[in-house]
Amino acid sequence: MFAFVWAQDAVVRLFTRSVHTHKVLLGPGIEPLRWTLGRWRAWRTFEFAARRVPAYRAFLGERGTPHKLRPKGDLSAAFAALPEMDKDSYIKRWPIPERSVGGRLPRRGVVVDESSGSSGTPTSWVRGPDERLATRQLLQVGFWRTARTLKKQPFVLNAFSLGAWATGMNVTTSLTEVTMIKSIGPDRNKIIQTMAEFGTDYTYIILSYPPFLKALFEDTRLDWEQYDIVAAFGGEGISENMRAHILRYAHSAFGSYGASDLEINIAIETDYTVELRKAIAASPKLAKRITKQAEYGVMPMVFQFNPFDYLIETNESGELVVTIVRKQNINPRIRYNIHDRGHVMRIRELTPILEEFGLHRLVRQQFLDLPLLFHYGRSDLSVDYNGAVVAPDALRDVIYGDPKLLQAVENHRLISFEDERGDRQLHIALQLTDAATAVPIDEAAYRTHIIAELRALNADFNNAILTAPDHTMPTVAFYPHRTGPFSGDGRKLKNEYVWQLEAADLAEWDVDLSHPAER
Incomplete structure (x- = not known):
């Protein structure tokens, strides 16, 4: 055999x-x-x-x-x-x-990239010519499936993070020989400048992480209706409501699954x-x-x-x-x-x-x-609350499931911490966009809505709410853009959706615990 x-x-x-x-x-x-x-x-x-090995x-x-x-x-x-x-x-x-095979690295043909370090220190990964060929072929096949339906010349804008990181690097090296491509990284200003410079005679295939695509298309400096756009995303999932939001600006939006630990585009x-x-x-x-x-x-x-x-x-x-x-x-x-x-x-x-x-x-x-x-x-990026496992993806689905929340919230985070009594607490933090910070939403109503939707999605979380001691009810707060626990956003490659904190850290991050959920 x-x-x-x-x-x-x-x-x-x-x-x-x-x-x-x-x-x-x-x-x-x-x-x-x-x-x-x-x-x-x-x-x-x-x-x-x-x-x-x-x-x-x-x-x-x-x-x-x-x-x-x-x-x-x-x-x-x-x-x-x-x-x-x-x-x-x-x-x-x-x-x-x-x-490595044979206990050593080849002298030639090896490319080193690294993961983002979202769960700790960045890790280096080595890739030889055969595996890079396989990755290149798979990306080119996927690109071919998209490009053959286009009426305009494709122009790929690679907005994944560049440098040593796996996705941005591999996308650029894989697609360079089959299309026109500009590797920009997650820089809204440069993408808008490039599209304005090259005009509307191309189909722009914009590759990036979902939160970046959302923020890009909400930038009013371009008349997006004048441009032909395909969106491709990776790094995290989206809801169908988020896809519909992106499709207001792009005529298609597809994702891929991969990991630096393994390969992109699995x-x-x-x-x-x-x-x-x-x-x-x-x-x-x-x-x-x-x-x-x-x-x-x-x-x-x-x-x-x-x-x-x-x-x-x-x-x-x-x-x-x-x-x-x-x-x-x-x-x-x-x-x-x-x-x-x-x-x-x-x-x-x-x-x-x-x-x-x-x-x-x-x-x-x-x-x-x-x-x-x-x-x-x-x-391993979920939090435990009174015996229930709560995932940031579930909170994402709740936010993206409501059009007003989708427009108003830029980032979200589940913060788990142990209080001075030794009880495990859950704080749901939501960062408002600049626009929503200037024109506030009905935060009280949405606090209730978010908890209710999470309970509807997760029976264990619903039971946890019903059985939790009064002083451990989850808290929900909205934060103006880049304040509180979001004051350091933008320093890391990817968004952080889960924090495990000590009670002493709460004051440093100015966490608002004044809005507990109701049963």
């Missing part, structure tokens, strides 16, 4: 050096083959890493897993029995060369997944049948991914465990826990359910028979 996998891998490498031949692997009708080969390749990559050999040894292990019975079950790794248990414990939104997500939002019964929305209190983002390149599992804690199955990666990640919540569903499992619900139009819309990835956000 594995001799065949090695052979087909060589053929794939030979015939996917161009984007056009790479698209063959994404064509319809070969889903079972992609699925099966992906699992064989994952096991082959495990064997390769166990033999050639010193850190992985040591990691397996600590957990009593033999370096030479032949799968018995079901391959998926055998692979799921391998130990998980994550940043703390693997990445931080061994230096980069020991995590999975993408398609027309099909967007329509499926709308169907889930419209039908609580469908949502209950195919998602874990009720359990997590968050509407999932829905993506499609190629199982030939990635094996994505869900562990007992509901977290995604990802294996990059290409053995060419110089720093292999085998069953890497990114600490995101999610699960996978194959199209052949979903289609009968959609037909049962009468969604035949949606079934006919299927083009890519790639499996679906349901993503609920970070599992």
